Amino acid sequence: MSGIKEVAKQANVSIATVSRVLSKPETVAEKTIKRVLEVIEDLNYQPNAAARQLRMAETTTILVVVPDITNTFFSDVLRGIESVALENGYQVLLGDADNNAEREKGYLSILRQKKAAGMILLTAGIEANIVEEIASEYPVVLACEYLEGVNVPTVSIDNVSGARKATEYLINLGHKRIGFISGPMNSVLGRDRLKGFYQAMAQYSLKVEPDLVQEGNFSYKSGLNMMNKLLAYSHTPTAVFAANDEMAFGAVNAIEQKGLAVPQDISIIGFDDIKFSSIFKPALSTISQPTFDIGTKAMQLLIGLMTNQKMEKTQYILENRLVLRNSCGKWSS
């Protein structure tokens, strides 16, 4: 309950002096500082954030919108964000969109209310033009997913090249009939990974059979279902690339439920390298994304934006890399 007035009274100074002790101590006499500080300590005084924000026209909270906080991939990124936010005196307001574009949009009002100074979008459910509009008015950075043709600061990985890398690896192992379990086609991420797959196949003059590419939704269950579908064809693939690790787990388990073995009968590769990928059996070969770094970079970018630093670069593509474990094997036919 104790406000600046109370501190001022007890320290026998004006509220202006109290304020100065906190923000510009060099303009206040030594012993006054001491006296005021003691009272502050005593009363456990902390300046009211709302009043300060109103006066200063700035807040130190930023908004992060995630599609699903339960997904460890996003929580890793979030941790990166929080880490540099904290270092720089920012707090993060969490918006879980729950994979719902409407809900995602709802969070924009936080910005308009000036409740947050900026926003990091880990999602991509909002229409590109809306994002662009909001980004022209407020500091916004996109992480993980980029929006085609939108000129908003972005940090991401190159999903196309990552997918190409994974596919090439399978090809070099000798596989020719390669299946693909994609992410949802309405997400850039899903489309890009598919594109990378096609590119690699084309580069090696391999035919991709339409039946062998199935659309999942990044969930374990969909991986399981789609793999079962692939298994139902007369010519089953000898390797399949799942567009994320969770679906890869599903694929592996579907295969094993049919009495087949990974990688002896079918090789599986994933994408993301989440925490459980190395714990899973067989340990999953996958494309590793620098999740934590995506978070830190995104937050650094946002801070740059908020403090009006002129930026040399606003588009960052972080490196991904192939991590080899035990879910893929050679194939000779």
Add this chain to the structure above:
Amino acid sequence: MSGIKEVAKQANVSIATVSRVLSKPETVAEKTIKRVLEVIEDLNYQPNAAARQLRMAETTTILVVVPDITNTFFSDVLRGIESVALENGYQVLLGDADNNAEREKGYLSILRQKKAAGMILLTAGIEANIVEEIASEYPVVLACEYLEGVNVPTVSIDNVSGARKATEYLINLGHKRIGFISGPMNSVLGRDRLKGFYQAMAQYSLKVEPDLVQEGNFSYKSGLNMMNKLLAYSHTPTAVFAANDEMAFGAVNAIEQKGLAVPQDISIIGFDDIKFSSIFKPALSTISQPTFDIGTKAMQLLIGLMTNQKMEKTQYILENRLVLRNSCGKWSS
């Protein structure tokens, strides 16, 4: 940039009327409402949160402090919290303590600055007396971990009975030499689960060999290490209870690395029932916690506190239950 003044001017009314349209429309003439609303729509006006908060002396953000957002257990709880927060017009400010008590304490200033109206603690690193003090001044609810002898609203599960349940199950399967990989002994959670283990063993007059209980820290790696330690003894246990699922995964993998099989040679049971437990092989038998419900209940409690509702109950213990999968087998000697 458009404030209430701008709206008032364009709608040709005073700012008071604009404010009334938003908060007490029934006191404003029909057509005035319509006109004002149109301008508001037009300008995309949203009342400045800081000004509003300052005037009203209340905010709609609450603080949630988690030990580690990366842990799916906590992110599930968080999702529960967010879900009812959103329904009731609250936003959640996330504080990741990163398993660091100091950092945890740092978040308390958010409350003092009135940046958040209340707090949910999913951690328990802060000293009990400090928690009690802060809780006497601000709305605070504890979730997941309770603090002994602290009279603060709490929602948790009964870790003792859960652990007893898991142990009993192992005993009923015929196991006698049962090992335990505990959580850190400086956490209530870790101690309670150990207590449950001891209780069950005592109830069935089974001796617990000191060598067979090892202290881990809830991480996969510690599960792996501690299991290796257990495996090094001449009389290895026939079953081990790991105090959480991640450590259970570590235990299983340690066993398999030694060429032994789960559950044929050794049975493993975990605690938490995280998402990955049913995907893992063998699918892990474990104690399931109602994570989402813990979150919703905690948030409901907090809302009650913040709105000064008189509460019939402030201590909730949610049910846990044994979920049987494939990591435990019968033992006869």
Add this chain to the structure above:
DNA sequence: ACTAGATTTGAATGCGATTACAATCTGTCT
């Protein structure tokens, strides 16, 4: 047409902090 009563509106005030500017104090120099 006039007035009491009901409805609608506007001007003034305060929330708690920051800060430009004015006022006061200190000590030094002439």
Add this chain to the structure above:
DNA sequence: AGACAGATTGTAATCGCATTCAAATCTAGT
């Protein structure tokens, strides 16, 4: 001693909104 520069402190305006209270407008009954 008086004056002035520099250091220190206080005064008051301001941020954007909600709210109060009194003024303005409208309604209907006579």
